[in-house]
Amino acid sequence: MTTETFEFQVEARQLLQLMIHSVYSNKDVFLRELVSNASDALDKLRLAKLRDDALDADVSDLHIEIDTDAEARTLTVRDNGIGMSYDEVGQLIGTIAHSGTAEFAKELREAQDADSAEGLIGQFGVGFYSGFMVADEMTLVTRHAGESHGTRWSSRGEGTYSLETVDDAPQGTSVTLHLKPADDEDKLHDYTSAWTIRDIVKRYSDFITWPIRTVPRQGEDGTVPEAETLNSMKALWARSREEVSDDEYHELYKHISHDWREPLETIRLQAEGTFEYQALLFVPSHAPHDLYTQGYKRGVQLYVKRVFIMDDCEALLPSYLRFVKGVVDAADLSLNVSREILQQDRHIRMMQRRLTKKLLSTVKEMRENAPERYATFWREFGSVLKEGLLSDSDNRETLLAAASFASTHAEDGLTTLTAYVERMKDGQEDIYYLTGESRESIENSPHMEAFRAKGIEVLLLTDAVDEVWVDVVGEFEGKRLRSVAKGEVDLDGESEERADGEREKQGEEYAALLGWMKEQLGDDIKEVRLSARLTVSPSCLVSDTGDLTPALENMYRAMGQEVPKAQRILELNPGHPLVQGLNKAYQEREDRTGLAGTAELLHGLAVLAEGGRPTDPGRFVKLVAERLERAL
Template sequence: MPTETFEFQVEARQLLKLMIHSVYSNKDVFLRELVSNASDALDKLRLAVLRDDTLDADTSDLHIEIDIDAEARTLTVRDNGIGMSHEEVTRLIGTIANSGTAAFLRELREAGDAAGADGLIGQFGVGFYSGFMVADEVTLLTRRAGESEGTRWSSRGEGTYTLETVAEAPQGTSVTLHLKPADAENQLHDYAAPWKVREIVKRYSDFITWPIRLVPEPREGEDTPEPETLNSMKALWARPREEVSEDEYRELYQHIGHDWREPLETIRLQAEGTFEYQALLFLPSHAPHDLFTQGYQRGVQLYVKRVFIMDDCEELLPPYLRFVKGVVDAQDLSLNVSREILQQDRHIRMMRRRLTKKVLSTVKEMRESAPERYATFWREFGAVLKEGLVTDSENRDALLAAASFASTHDAGAPTGLRAYTERMKEGQDDIYFMTGESREAIENSPHMETFRAKGVEVLLLTDPVDEVWVDAVGEYEGKRLRSIAKGEIDLGGDEDGTADEEKDKQGEAYAALLGWMTEHLADDVKEVRLSSRLTVSPACVVSDADELTPALENMYRAMGQEVPRAKRILELNPEHQLVKALNRAYTEREDRTELTETTDLLHALAVLAEGGRPKEPARFVSLVADRLERTL
């Protein structure tokens, strides 16, 4: 049959131009697409032989072959799979966005053969045309298994293509790309270079089931060497657990995580049913230095039927699990025509939900069964995991169950909220906590004094995110989370009411001083009152129960959100000798000059005690120096 020339339809010609120049952001994916199509063809032949034992087809060595001719600048991807008939080439290759694999999947599903469809990859109909991104001309030679004649299709991608029947053609399909010239622009993408082909296959197609072989270039006077198999074909997540060694897990983690250390924990998940996928995830043992930077790259790779799709798949896990490394291999996903942009659909949300729950349950189990490894995990990743308490209300209970916090109960061992509530004193209704820059700073804070004296446990929260999540969570199992540095504190203690009587007497004795101090410090505090939280220090500053702490104010300002600066409350310890002397001086002296300086010093000392800065540092230093001079 003579060669026939056909014209693409106007719409197809426009789509071809758009696809070549716009759809793919990375030209390397052309080889991924051709290899995926070849893999599909091998799967189809295997299934066809199982269905029809009379089919005359050679299945003894099913494989994919890549042949490079650097001198002629051609690259050929060849398979010995099912191949195509002349009618199929006309119908499928001649029409962009039509897919034989998609039709084949439809037929299998209609026949109820879902298991047979699992190995098929391409469903998008345009992957074949990605070759035009790197080639001036593409030639396809194919013969369907069981037929005697083959078909050659050829096009320069400029609006026409040719078709001819070939008497002699091997079973399967070969796609030959006549590569564009290698110039300065394409020197990093010289697809006639074996090293470049090896790199692409390793990145995108390493786990394809069938061997991908690179045909070596013959050298004069030497025997032709054996073809080099480029892919490992070792998809660890698809193999039974008992067949995978710890060394293999470690090697995969180090490869995809770019980490020379061993993983802290390995997580496997296999979902079956209407939507199937497999996941192999790793918890690292060390947090990277850029974990909290804006451009941090996440570590979960997405595959579709063992074909690499993307490296940094943000849709698969929430941001607070961005440290997790691993692979997710799905059987069927809604992708765009280039397979590069994941569309948000119910399958993605389903995967994200289940993967998140699996990681959190693994952390919880690690805490219960491997406390040493859990301690390492929480030290490295606890701060980022707690971000989820703010952003992920759906998994908040699971996060709280997996979380732990430093506590005054045990200086060395963090505690969970459940353990805290089990140790609460009789009559205690709140879970007490305090935030600060360090454990030492919190433990030395005046706010801790009455809690230490009465043996009431306090959670010591030192991560910046702690300022936010405690307000977002609010309570745990009916117990309110309450800051010991906000609002009034009453730990009770005297059942006969004598403490209340004493408090009333003190209130009357100090009423005049408190009123004067409130007026004097009106620019800085909203109220001066007696404290029930101090036993040693003369004074402390606290926030109102419903106001932001200074640390949270500063955090919002650092993020560019302007918030009004709230006035604090100054609390005085009525049992402290300095406060008693101040009250006597106010009662007995009419000259308030020295009293004013002492009040300012007392307020500044209270601000310093919580890690703040006096309003007028220079004046504060001058006043302190003056008082020290008087003592000498």
């Protein structure tokens, strides 16, 4: 048969070298690409036979073979699929010679960065050429189903490729790689090693529909072992729910998550229509130790037509669902030539929206129908889920409906915002909350005294994210979220008419003392005023409505952001003996020098009550010791 030789265009050699050395970050993916092409060919033949039963093609044992020869240093990937005609080989395998290479190379040179370059390369479907990363020469032999003659294509990936018609080609396609000479690196990537081939197939192509078999070679004793099937072909997400047991789900979860415990929840999703994909997601039963670290690998495994694409696909789920593990298998996606970087298109965004909504609805259903499992989920992942209240405005209402919070009135320790609103007292207009390091410290806070005395429910928020999301959300079902440690409170106004003139009378009685204390404490505070929230403690510190809390200030500083220190407001309890005694002494004495220490003590006690530290701890201890000495 006549062999025709074709020259690549002038820029082709440079272009091939770029793809071989720059596009793929892992040489192993060449086998994934060849196996994927073979799987597509088998799919096409099955469909063609269904459409035309008269097609002269054998479909009794559709499969993929991988044949290695260590002595000859060759690796062959063979399928008995649809195959290609002579013209199709020139059009498909010769794409690089017929795709406007000069124009493409010009665009490549003008690309501003590596991402732009990979985007351009992704316009050319040339994954086949990844074989030149490991081979000096590639040979392809193919025969289209129903045709009598085959085609051989070969190239060294340099300046030319050849085409010829052959008579003895079997149905399907065979790609032989003449591997480069072995070197030190080849010890770790010996593509003639059965173990290496088995590992790559297991990692990238385990769930492909068709069997991927080895070609056994005769041993020294003259026997030929049976062919080994390398892939499991068990894509659980593609099988009906009735066919898959819980044990099989749990085994897959443990495999992809490296977690020895069973998942808390298993979620299946199948989308049909113009864009099809399947998802199998798992909610773990416990949070990993590095969930909040910067290096935590998040995302689910991404497959396209059961071919593994990437391990941690962050684009498919928002960061606040980073604990979710699983698999998403799409019928088609816009990928670059290396299948390693997803192009941002509407399909990706559509999948993220759908998967997010499914997960959040599952959490909500768990809370309503499986309270024990939900309690475990919220204990492990509640704080990270609340991050979504800051970043995901589209699902904020769903997140609020799925969330739970510790409360002074919840029987089981947790409540929903809906349940809180249902329990609100007549005339109560706000949802009250208090943030702190622990439930115990919040419940012992002086800010809680009046609310406890009047039986008003307060949410007890102890996660770091709580300092932020309450301000971002602002309200729920028309009820304002309000901190009991910010601004002024008037609880009497919500339950009964306050006695006329009582506050005004107290204000006049303490006005001089409050002004004097402000002068004594100076820049440490913004204002000194009487409190309506204290019933037991002598004093407390509060923030203005729009100010940052001390905890939030510390968070920003820990992240390297400089924020001005907000001045706090010192509130005094006019019913406490210490405050009453100080006011009486102030009114009776002309020399008030000795009272300054008491003013400092009231401020220091307020700082300690909220878990803070006095500006000068040594002086504070000295003042306390002096007062104790006088009392003895």
